[in-house]
Every structure is written in structure tokens, then in C-alpha cells.
Amino acid sequence: MNIHEYQAKEVFRKHGIPVPPGGDVASTPEAAKAIAEAIGGQVVVKAQVHSGGRGKAGGVKLADNPEDARQKAEAILQLQIQGLPVRRVLVAPALDIAHEYYLGIVLDRAAKLPAIMISREGGVDIEEVARTKPEALSKQHFDPERGLRPYEARMLAAKVEPNGKLAGKIARVIEKLVAAFASVDASLAEINPLVQTPDGDIIALDAKINLDDNALFRHADLEAMRDPDTETDADRDARNIGLSFIKLDGSIGCVVNGAGLAMATMDLVKHFGGEPANFLDIGGSSKPEKVVTAIRIITSDPKVKAILFNIFGGITRCDDVARGLIQGIQQTGVKLPIVIRLVGTNEAEGRKILEEVSGLHPAETMDEAVKKVVELAQA
Numbered sequence: 001m002n003i004h005e006y007q008a009k010e011v012f013r014k015h016g017i018p019v020p021p022g023g024d025v026a027s028t029p030e031a032a033k034a035i036a037e038a039i040g041g042q043v044v045v046k047a048q049v050h051s052g053g054r055g056k057a058g059g060v061k062l063a064d065n066p067e068d069a070r071q072k073a074e075a076i077l078q079l080q081i082q083g084l085p086v087r088r089v090l091v092a093p094a095l096d097i098a099h100e101y102y103l104g105i106v107l108d109r110a111a112k113l114p115a116i117m118i119s120r121e122g123g124v125d126i127e128e129v130a131r132t133k134p135e136a137l138s139k140q141h142f143d144p145e146r147g148l149r150p151y152e153a154r155m156l157a158a159k160v161e162p163n164g165k166l167a168g169k170i171a172r173v174i175e176k177l178v179a180a181f182a183s184v185d186a187s188l189a190e191i192n193p194l195v196q197t198p199d200g201d202i203i204a205l206d207a208k209i210n211l212d213d214n215a216l217f218r219h220a221d222l223e224a225m226r227d228p229d230t231e232t233d234a235d236r237d238a239r240n241i242g243l244s245f246i247k248l249d250g251s252i253g254c255v256v257n258g259a260g261l262a263m264a265t266m267d268l269v270k271h272f273g274g275e276p277a278n279f280l281d282i283g284g285s286s287k288p289e290k291v292v293t294a295i296r297i298i299t300s301d302p303k304v305k306a307i308l309f310n311i312f313g314g315i316t317r318c319d320d321v322a323r324g325l326i327q328g329i330q331q332t333g334v335k336l337p338i339v340i341r342l343v344g345t346n347e348a349e350g351r352k353i354l355e356e357v358s359g360l361h362p363a364e365t366m367d368e369a370v371k372k373v374v375e376l377a378q379a
Helices: 005-014 029-039 066-076 126-132 150-158 164-183 213-218 233-241 259-271 288-299 318-332 347-354 366-378
Strands: 024-026 043-047 060-063 089-093 099-108 113-119 137-141 186-196 202-204 208-211 244-247 252-256 278-281 306-313 338-344 360-362
Touching: 005 164, 005 208, 024 029, 029 043, 029 066, 029 089, 043 066, 060 066, 066 089, 099 126, 099 164, 113 126, 113 150, 113 164, 126 137, 137 150, 150 164, 164 186, 164 202, 208 213, 233 244, 233 288, 252 259, 252 288, 252 366, 259 278, 259 306, 259 366, 278 288, 288 306, 288 318, 306 318, 306 347, 306 366, 318 338, 318 347, 338 347, 338 366, 347 360, 360 366
Parallel strands: 252 278, 252 306, 306 338, 338 360
Antiparallel strands: 024 089, 043 060, 043 089, 099 113, 099 186, 113 137, 186 202, 186 208, 244 278
């Protein structure tokens, strides 16, 4: 789950990370003007949207006075950034900046540890820095149970700031960001830019946090920050019934049980020349309602030309999947070709249930099923 910048700054503030004082969120130009009047002086108006590249897209603008803030907010609220409409802006005091750094923590899945990344070059696409000037980006893993030792934080800070006093302030921010990352079960925590002011203060000018959905049961306060306006109907329906769903750009809808099997299925679709339209894992539950919802979600995508069910029943029962498939066909009226492979618990019962259903293409093996669905999608 992603949260907005203004929400991430609240999390940072609770963990002692210095963020700019004042500011508030507005959903109308008039509200933005009122916030700017309360702040006084120059303000920055920033799009609140779950997307990077806001500045390049025109979603971050300086305003010299309240009327200017109103006009800038009006323009930003009409934007779509990476396909996402901007519905809120953060209006905050503008800061004088002496230097910008980058600081972030992300999960390194290869190392199975979180990694701190820090660079003296902030306020830019860190991916571009890593690609063109890898020597400008320092990286260090840490054990989330142990955290980061103060001397480790100081060593990291010294790599980007030669001034000892400033490096000490950056080190303290690093320590607090590590603590915040672990405390909220984040998958990413990023400050870009972390700025040095002319007075020598170190402040998190921006804030980004991505949260691990699987840990949200421990964080009711963070779950309450979810912005339903950022979700599609398909995302919302999948989350509400417990499906793992990610939309892709292909033409073959995939319904699979188990994340590993889902990934293998998508790989095989690509191997045989097809393009998956989604990642969709119905999990280990035997609820037919999940299958019905999965069909509804997949058939709402006009790009889908064929559907593949690849079920390896363990906890999941093949007969329940079959019942859900029949209900889904009846409720959605789907006319797309459906290839189904049922293997495992109650597979004989499942196949018997589907015997009289027209429009289905049974398959015995994964290769057979994927080849068949790719052929049907390309017909």
C-alpha cells in the first residue's frame, strides 16, 4: 500500500525526522489559497499522487503569494501524472536550499535484506544516477532486527558530506529513517531530496513510503491512510475479497492459485509467444466467490482475448474452483474462450462438474494449457 507525501511526512515527524513546518492539503484551488494565506510568504504547491516524476510532469510549483498559489493549484489539480488524476495538493512553506541529497531504504530481494542508498545528488531520478554515475550512489544492507549502528550511519553520511557537523545531522536522519522503516513494516522509505538549508539544517523536503500489505493488520492507523481514489474498481474488488491482483498489458487473463505458480504461468505464457494480461492469485481458499470475482475482474479488461485457469489443488479444492467458474460464467455472461487445467485435490470431481459446460477447453499439463490459450488469444 502506498501513502501520500503529506501522510509519509506525518510518519517521519512521529519518528523524529525533521520535515518542513506548517502546510496542509487542499482539494480545491480556493482551499490552497487559504492555506497559502495562513503560511505567508512563498509556498510550494505539490501534487499528491502515487507516482514519481511529479516535478517533470508539472506537479510541483512555487507560488509567490496566495493568488498565485490558487492559480498553481488549479493547474495541478487538472493534471494526470502517469495516468493518475491529481485530486489533492500539498501547500507548504518554500525553503531556501543550499544542497540536495538523496536518501532511501528499499528491500533488496536478492540479498533478502533492506538496503540503504544515499547520494550527494538528490532531487533527481536516482535510477538515472545509478545507471550513469554508479560511483555517486552508496549502498549498505542492514539487519532490520538489529537496526543500524550509529557508527555505520556516520560512515554512510561521511560518504556524501565532508563537513563533519552536517554529516552528523545526516547520520541522525539515517538512523531515524531506519527505525521508521522497520517500525511501520515498510517496503520502501525515501527522502528525495533531503536538503541542507543555508542555516545548516537538514530537512526531509519530500517523503515517500510504501507499506507491506501483509503487515497492515498490525497498523490500523496506517491502513486508515489508504486513499480509495487511487485504486481502480478491479484493484478494490480484488483486495476486498482477498485476491492478489496486478494488471498487465497483455491479452491472456490468468487465474492461478499460489504466487509461485502464477509467476511460472506468466513466464510460460511469454515463452510460448503470448502476453499475460494480469497476475491473479486466488490463494489457498476454496471460496467459489473468489473465482467469480476473478472472472469479473479479468473480463472487465477489453484487451483480454482468452482466459487461462491453472489450478494445482492442495488446500484449494478443484471442485470449488469448478463451481466458482460456472457461477462466474453465468453471472458475467463471458463469451471468451477459457482454457482450464485442474490438478490436485478433488480434481476428478472438478472435471466432472465442468463436463457439460460449453466453451471450455480442458488441458492435462501446463504446457498444453498455455499453448492452447496462446493459440486462442491470437486467433
